[in-house]
Amino acid sequence: MIRWNxxxxxxxxxxxxxxxxxxxxxxxxxxxxxxxxRYADHVLRIVRKHVNYEAVEETAHEVFIRAFQSLRSxxxxxxxxxxxxxxxxxxCYDYWRKAYRSxxxxxxxxxxxxxxxxxxxxxxxxxxxxxxxxxxxxxxxVLDWALERxxxxxxxxxxxxxxxxxxxxxxxxxxGWSVANVKVRSFRARKKLQKLLSGLINDQEGTx
Amino acid sequence: xxxxKNFQENLNRTLRAAYHxxxxxxxxxxxxxxxxxxxxxxxxxxxxxxxxxxxxxxxxRFAPVACALILILGVCIVKFHMIPDYAMAKIVANDxxxxxxLQSLLM
Numbered sequence: 001m002i003r004w005n006x007x008x009x010x011x012x013x014x015x016x017x018x019x020x021x022x023x024x025x026x027x028x029x030x031x032x033x034x035x036x037x038r039y040a041d042h043v044l045r046i047v048r049k050h051v052n053y054e055a056v057e058e059t060a061h062e063v064f065i066r067a068f069q070s071l072r073s074x075x076x077x078x079x080x081x082x083x084x085x086x087x088x089x090x091x092c093y094d095y096w097r098k099a100y101r102s103x104x105x106x107x108x109x110x111x112x113x114x115x116x117x118x119x120x121x122x123x124x125x126x127x128x129x130x131x132x133x134x135x136x137x138x139x140x141x142v143l144d145w146a147l148e149r150x151x152x153x154x155x156x157x158x159x160x161x162x163x164x165x166x167x168x169x170x171x172x173x174x175x176g177w178s179v180a181n182v183k184v185r186s187f188r189a190r191k192k193l194q195k196l197l198s199g200l201i202n203d204q205e206g207t208x
Numbered sequence: 209x210x211x212x213k214n215f216q217e218n219l220n221r222t223l224r225a226a227y228h229x230x231x232x233x234x235x236x237x238x239x240x241x242x243x244x245x246x247x248x249x250x251x252x253x254x255x256x257x258x259x260x261x262x263x264x265x266x267x268x269r270f271a272p273v274a275c276a277l278i279l280i281l282g283v284c285i286v287k288f289h290m291i292p293d294y295a296m297a298k299i300v301a302n303d304x305x306x307x308x309x310l311q312s313l314l315m
Contacts, residue, residue: 024254025254027254029247029248029251029254030244030248032244032247033240033244036240036243036244036247037240040235040239040240044233044235045231048230048231048232048233049227049228049230049231053233056233056235057235057236057239060235060239061239061242061243061246064243064247065243065246065247065250068247068250068253068254069250069253071254072254118219121215121218121219121222122215122218136226139222139223139225139226139229140226140229140230142223142226143223143226143227146223159227162224163223163224163227163228164227165224194216197216197219201215
């Protein structure tokens with residue numbers, strides 16, 4: 001599991017980042033490419049998990065542009081990786097808010113193959129590990145189906161706390177929310193997800 | 209089919225695995241170049257100053273003009289014997305004849 005906490009971050013990288021940021025702020029814009037190369041994979045990993053496949057490149061692009069534009073606000077003693085993660089998460093959140101506002105979301109539908117996949121999970125007969133089952137296309141599609149039906153805030157908090165496994169405090173820092181708000185929303189979002197999934201099972205029962 | 213606790217737990221673990229599976233993928237070769245091209249195009253945003261910094265800069269631009277005005281006024285006061293308000297008030301207070309401003313300037 002990828003955790004974006006400070007512990008994993010190397011101190012020498014941190015001071016090096018601060019030096020590169022100084023160079024960029026001093027007018028050497030090309031030095032920003034070092035930060036881009038260093039953190040592109042990290043940002044892309046975050047973005048891929050939160051937005052649709054076709055919007056990944058555009059959203060990750062937006063993350064680096066926002067980071068560049070607000071580079072002056074970065075504190076030299078801060079953790080650049082953490083700061084960038086926060087920008088990435090908030091950019092993904094903005095992506096969903098914008099998409100929901102303009103109603104550009106194409107709601108996916110559940111087919112017979114998804115029901116079969118759920119049947120396999122229920123019976124637990126396949127002998128596959130959770131990782132193997134999760135790697136199946138049906139798993140991602142069922143997950144996307146459920147997440148699409150949640151409001152952007154619920155979706156983000158559910159992904160960070162419930163699926164990513166971050167603590168409420170970490171999720172609150174990334175989203176810029178209060179810890180209490182994260183706790184309340186993650187609880188409600190989990191209930192909604194459970195209701196959606198149980199509804200899916202009941203639908204399946206009805207069709208059988 | 210019942211939504212049992214065991215099933216829910218299995219589904220949760222599978223969905224978590226599916227979520228982490230999403231992080232795998234590639235971006236186009238040109239992606240980083242596009243980002244840097246965009247960054248170079250907006251390099252001016254880094255030199256953008258805050259309102260107070262801009263206000264300060266604008267204020268200093270008027271400093272030579274202000275100095276010149278002070279010098280001109282100083283010369284005028286000396287040359288035309290202009291009396292400051294304090295001296296004027298003193299004259300009015302001490303003089304029983306009640307000098308007017310015009311009279312004091314004409315003297």
